Amino acid sequence: MAITQAMATSFKQEILEAEHDFTNAAHTMRAALYTSSATLNAATTAYTVTNETSGAGYVAKGNALTNVTPTTSGTTALTDFSDTTWSSSTITARGSMIFNDTHASDACVIVLDFGSDKSSSSGDFTIQFPTADASNAIIRIA
16 A cells, blocks of 8 residues: 555546636535555546545545646646645544545546655644645646
């Protein structure tokens, strides 16, 4: 079992089929948290409850994300999300899946590997997204 950071291969096809609209408020992107027992990688196609984190302050499917409007920088298209926090939580997670909750299949967009287990104990668990630029944005197409 392992979590490998990647943009989902199925997402790459789905953006060419216009199945995801990062500028449409009706398209809700979510971040779900997963334990180290999860197997998530580029082949992951959809949200799953298998090995999803549980604990105080966490609900299935995680948090809805606030999108940063897609833009370009040089020849790179990019988008990002505002940081997200599970307040007053007691949880442990090894990674996260960002998925489109309004897609018929809850389609996976990207998988994040935290590198090790991260925990909160009656405190905040926060995913801090990188700077939204051509070199660092969480979603970049070059």
